[in-house]
Amino acid sequence: MSKDKIEKIVIEKIKILCKKHNVVLTIDENTKNEQFKNLGIDSLLVLTFIIEIEKELGKKLPDEILMKINTINELIDEFSKH
Numbered sequence: 001m002s003k004d005k006i007e008k009i010v011i012e013k014i015k016i017l018c019k020k021h022n023v024v025l026t027i028d029e030n031t032k033n034e035q036f037k038n039l040g041i042d043s044l045l046v047l048t049f050i051i052e053i054e055k056e057l058g059k060k061l062p063d064e065i066l067m068k069i070n071t072i073n074e075l076i077d078e079f080s081k082h
Helices: 003-020 043-057 072-081
Strands: none
Touching (some): 003 043, 003 072
16 A cells, blocks of 8 residues: 555544544644644544554554654554555
8 A cells, every 4th residue: 555545544544533532633744743742642542543543454553663653654654664
């Protein structure tokens, strides 16, 4: 799967989950590089992002990577690698 397609899926899932959890987030080039904590997104919600994206893509990220993901772009990159 192409990185562009993965990016589209990741962003779509993040938007859906933010709305569901009452987190207001506009995703653009700046916010894709901003740390989740600076966007008002806690680690539990990031883990929820990862789980839902794993289900959608049929890919599982290695556990040791999970706590190292701090931005949307890092999330996209890790799913693109695996």
